[in-house]
Each structure stands twice: as structure tokens, then as C-alpha cells.
Amino acid sequence: MAELEIRGVTVKHGGITAVKDASIYAERGEIIGLIGADGAGKSSLMHAAAGVIRFDGEVSFGGTSFGSPREAERLKPKIGLMPQGIGLVLYKNLTVSEHLSFFSKIRGLKEDAALNDYKHRLLKMAGLERFTERPAGKLSGGMMQKLSLICTLIHRPSLLILDEPTTGVDPLSRLELWKILEEIRESEGTVTLMSTAYMQEAEKMDRVYLFDSGTIIASGTAEELNETVKGYVYEPVACRSDRCIAAGHYTYSLDPLKTPHKEPTLEALFFINALKRGVEIPEIVVSERESEEPIPQVVMEAKGLTKRFGDFVADDHIDMDLKSGEILGLLGANGAGKTTFIKMLLGLYPIDDGELVLLGKPIRSAEDRLGLKARIGYVSQHFSLYKDMTVRENLLYFASMHGIDAKKASSRIDRYAKELGFTSYMDSLPTELPLGINQRFSVAAALLHEPVVLFLDEPTSGVDAIARSQFWQMLKLLKRKWGIAILITTHYMSEAEYCDRVVLLKEGRKVADDSVENLYKKHPAAKSFEEIFLHYYEDGR
């Protein structure tokens, strides 16, 4: 019998079946991946395995089995759960070291030298030794995730359940997180159950389960799974039937194409599955903008932009420019100063030093920005939508905030909904939507007033492969049809390749600013953009 066996587990949320008859097994020391679109049932299954939700079926671990949260109590000392959501289990006002001490106390660990050593090791692994006195609320997203992970590890669980621990975490922190996982599985034989939105991560796992609408539709090692879709994956080419999708660097087709085949990645599973099930993937369309206002050549020009928080320099003399018809990717580890930089551009943080020219206008005071707001679009990390209003109501509200008259707004909203493929969700609340739809609708809200520049802060974190590919299609169309400038931050290095130019920040300084091709030329040994990214970060470490 395997160390962990989940047999026929079904979880219902108020009548709706979140996951149905799911079975998973894992041997000692294995890392098991759960992948699938948002809302496919991964979290529910993990909650059942951690014994925090009622379910039908059985979970057994190390010979002990349970069928309800009450029965799971016996196993809880052995289980560690890190639920989905950045810094979800952290107390914003408590410091890093207070967290470790709280978690070790509620787990009833003996306070001795060994525990102290272990704490130090965890802190070092997570790169948090220098931040022990910082409140969790003031950590960057990646640091919060690493802190959550080490808090989950403090009692040395033998079953580790991690729900998207790497979403919103930069490549470097992801690598460190993986190092921690590898280390404990080697030394303690920990079984890890982990969901992820990064397919490169899933490829490193011992076995992967693919979820779709509450059921497990495929499982196996990455190679085994890739083998099943190999015949459908081609070099990029335009599609002619609805049994075919062109997405970025790949084309997926159920019917044979004349184009040569291409080696698939796990992302292909999502597309092929959608095609096989006949799921209609709405094609993204963007029509010309209604306004004929000319767009300046240089949209934004920053010289030596600096932001300090006390002694801490978040952005240190950053020079950057953004031209119309350009997609600029702003990359960097969590806490490198990306969000702070965007917030300075928007006037959400005062600029401490340096010069900023926006749309040809030098910005010195808040008054200088007044006229500009109508020409800037912004989507924040958290999609600032009102949860108690439907999609339509939200969009109408944003339109009236921009002073667009009701008739025009209403027709524009309907057009966007159709073009960006969320017409059927117009009367739902944002909380009921899949993340991918939420993300497109947030961008639609930022586009209502037809801005000439769009700032997007991590719009794709946690969004599944299909929705992300549609999102990028939308950005490319916006660039081509509208000719506007787009500044985007992301942690998906594969997405960086869709940008015309990337700027790399490291600890508040700019370390690279070039086109993707040029960067590949400078680093001929790099097989992927991720390696280029890591190269900059590993220098001088």
C-alpha cells in the first residue's frame, strides 16, 4: 500500500460538486502535482486530504485512514497545509520571528537548541534571515509565500499539502522554494501534494494529475502525459477549423496539419483537452478605438526615479522609457521594486527623486496629473473590482467615473464583452467568475475610457494556460489596433518572450533593458528566458 492513498473522494460545496470520485496515491518522498484550470477542484481535494472539509470517500496516510475532519484530527500532527492565497495564513502585524515561534508553539514543539537550529535553517533556506523583525504585512509577495511555507514546515510534517505555493512568486524564489522541498523529501521522506500554475514546475514532479471540472482526466509523469498529446502539437501556424487553436509558440490541432510537429509541454494538455471536449474558446477580437486622439511617440520617460521607505530604497534611480505601440515587460524578483515603480508612475506614491514625463508633460505635482488620468489605464495585482456588483454594474460604474455618457458606455461595454469573450458572465458577480474571465473583465474596465497607455501589474498570476494565451492575444491586438503603449509585470518568464522589450529590476536597480532577441544574443548558452533572468540574479550573489 502506498504511503498516501486518496480513494474516491467527493467534495460538495452547498450542493455543488467541487470534485468527484478523485483517487490519488503517493509513495514516500514523492512530489505529486495537481494541475488544471481555476475552479477545477484541486483546492477542494487538497482540503479533503488535509482534513479541513467534509467529504465522501477515504484518505489514508501511513496506514491510518480517515473519512471526515473529525477522524483526521489524529493525523493532523503529521500534516502541513498551506492553502491558496498569498500570505493567507500569516498575521499581518506579527513579525517573521514571531510567526515561527507562534507556529512552533501551537504545534507543541519542544523549545530546545535543535528547534532553534531548525528555525535558522528554515530562515536561511527562505532567505529571510535579514528580515526576522519585519511584520509579515510588509513583506513582498514572494517572501510571504516563503514564510508561509517555512511556517508549514516547522513541525516537520510527513504529509505536505501545498495549494499553489508558487503563484505570484518570482522565478528565483520559486527555485529556492523547490530547493526546500527537494531537501526535506530527501532527508525526511516527506510526501508532497502540490498544485501549480507553472507547467515547468509540474514537469519536475514525480507524477501529475490533470483536473477538469471536478474530475481527474489524466495522470502520469510529465513524459507520459506529453506522449499522449504529442500527435496534436505543431509549430505555430494559423488555424482554419474550430478543431485547432493557435497559441503563442504552438499550434494545437486534432486534425493532422502539414506543419512539422513540435515537442509538447504540459500546457498542451489544457489545449488538447479543451479541443477534445469541444469547449468553445472564444476568439479574442479588438476593434479600432472610437476616439481619434493622437498618441504621443514617447508615452513615458523616467529619469532617475527614486522611492525610499525610511532607510529602505525601493527604487534606486531608475531610467526607463515607454513608446507607443510597444509592450514593455517589467521583470524582477518579489520586492525588486516593480509595483512601487508603477505606483509612482500613477501618482499613488510620491516620487522622492528624479524626473518623470508622462504623455509629454513633466510631472512635478498632483495638479500636473489631473488631465492625464483620463488617458491612463491601470489594472492592479488584486483586480480592484466591487464584489457586490455584477460585471455589468462594475463596468457601468467605471464608465461613469470616467464621465462617459450612459448610452455610449453601454454600447462600448457590450462590444468589449463580445470581443473579449465574457458576454455570458455579464450578470454574474466577480467572485463567481473563473480567474481568467475576471482578469479580462478587469482589463475591459481599464479600457473603457480608451486610454493611450495601459499599466498592468501581474495580471496573469494564477490564471490557467488557455486564459493566459487569450490574454496575450488581446494585448497584441490592442497594441496593433490601438497603437497604445503597455507596461506589464509578470512572473511567467515564458510571457516575457511576448514583450517587445524587457526591463529587469534587481533590489531596486535596473540591471537590464533590451529586446528579448538581444538578450538571447547576449546569453547564447541560455535555453529559456528563465535562465537569462536567473543569470542576472545569480551574478554577485
Add this chain to the structure above:
Amino acid sequence: MSPGVIRAYILKEFRELFRSRLILIVYILPTMIIILFGYGIRMEVTDARTLIIDNDNSTISRDLSARFEHSRYFDTRVTSGMGEQEALKRIKQAKVDILIIIPDSFEKRLLHGEKTEIGVFIDGAFPVRATTMQNYVKGVIYDAARSLTDKKPTNLITVNSRNLFNQSMRDEDAIVPGLIGLILLVAPAILSALLIVKEKEEGTIFNFYSSPIKKSEFIVAKLVPPLILHTVNIFILFLWATWLFEVPFRGSFLLYWAASQIYIAISLGVGLLVSIITRTQIVAIVLTIIITIIPGFLYSGMLMPISSMSGESKIEAHIYPVMYFNHIIYDTFLIGQGLDSPKNRLYLTILFFYAIFLILLGSRLMKKELS
């Protein structure tokens, strides 16, 4: 139960309370309520602005004016020769509350045993206040009439006292003890509900769900901090009542303390129950306020004595804990019978079991799993 786990949780709660500054609300809110309501609710009227137009200017009329001038209920100004229209305009402009017009030859007619009339106009914008002022004015005038014509006593009406044990007729004495009952029901309930619902709303509740912490440990850890913090309020509120509002305290302080402590436990039980059915902090606050303030007010005995209630309202009054606590609290402040009174003993016992019942019910209903 493991003391180490509970201690760690409680320490965390205190750190969060202090760092989020929620601690300020724990102490400002009760004091604010007692000061706002204590000064704000006035049923008696003092210093009513009174204008007497004495058109007679005789010994009797001056004596009558003097009685108004010497009363603390009236802030009197006497003039003569002001026209009625002019005087009524003052009331319209809300510069005067009461207008009394003594006609000329008032004394002469009285001495001749003839009927005479005193004109009294009262600002009736607030009917209850107007009725009170009217009664005061009547009282003074009849009182004067009696002393004048002691030979033939007339049907006299005097102002009747509202509260037997409140001889000085002070509103503070009637209201402030009731406010303590209101505050000790509302404030601890809000805090305990918040401490639990905050974790639900922010997701940190997973730390409880996914670890071996027992439900009992979690509940103790969540209820002890509000219990400790609000125990201090028992003393603070006592000080405000006796020192700021000068309410007499005739009973046993120990009984006051014990009853209040049990009452806080009841309030924590209410908060615990609210936290079970709510998911967001804002809903928890609103719900707690609704289910504590309304009965806290209606059945406090502040607005209406429980003994005068009947039917459903009487049953309701007996269901809520407010009535039992207020009975004891008014006794300790104004009467001082204490535990000699069998009713107080009974009510204290009821409160004790009420608290145990609520907290046990809450512990029973709380689930250590996602809902």
C-alpha cells in the same frame, strides 16, 4: 487542553490587538457610550428658559416670580410691559421655553376672591419635555396658591416623583447603571466575534483547521483576551458612574464586580455564537450590535420599567439576560439590599447558568472545518 498552545494563541491575540490599535476601541468605546448617553438622555428638565411678564407688579405677583427664580428647574427672567405678540415671537425663535403672563390687577382680584387667569405658553416642540415643563409650572403656581389661601385648601396637584429609590430625581441615577449593563453586553460581544471572524475572513483560520489544536483550546484562546480586557472596563465604568455622574453606590462592590464578570461571560457567548454564523467582520459587527443593543435598551429598565410590561414584551424581557443583570446593578447602586434579597440571589444564579449555556452552545456549534 495544552496551556502552551493557549498561551501562544493569547499572546498572538494581544500583539495583534495592540499593533492594530484595536485596543483603543476596547477602551474608548465603552467610555464614549457612557458619556454620550449619560449626558445625552435627559428626561427631566432643568433650567427651562422662562420669561415672566409681570403686568401687575404687586406683592403676590413678585412672590410668584420669586418662586420661579429660586427653582433650579427654571432659568427665569422677569420683565413688565412687554407685549404678548413680542413675547410669543421669542418662543417661535426658540429663545424662550416658557412664557408666563401675569395680568394687571392680579393681586386685587385675588384679594377680592374673584377669578383670575395667568397666561402660560409652553414650547411644545418636544411633547414629553413640554408636558414635564407644564407640570412643573402648574406645581409652582398651585404651591404658591396654597400658601396664599391657607384658609380654604384647593385641589392641589404636585409633581409626582418618578422613582421611589431616586429621591433626588436625578436622571443620572436612573440611566447610568442601565448604561453599564448595555455596554457590558455590547462591547465584549463585538470583540470576541471580531477575534474569531477576522481569522475566517483573512484565511488564517486555516492554522486552526489544519493543526492539532483542539476546539476547546481555540475557544479559550479567543475568549480570554476580551474577558481580561473588558474586566478592566468594569472598574472604569464604575468610576465614571460614581465620580463623573455622581451616582450613589449603596450596595456591595463585590456583588457589582461578580455580576458584571458573569455578564461579560454572557456577552462573550453571544459573540461566539455570532462568529459561528458570520464570515466577514463587518457583518459580525452589525449583527452583534443589532442583537445586543436593542434588547440592551428596551429591556434595560431605562425607558420603561419591566414590571409595567405585559404579554409578549414581558416574556421577551425574561428571555434576554439584560433584565436580570440590571436588577442587580440598580440594586447595588441605588438600594443596597445585595444578596439579602432572594430575587438578587435568584437572578445571579440565572445569569451564571445563562453564561455557561451560551458558551457551551457556542462550543458545540462551532466546527473545526471549512463550511
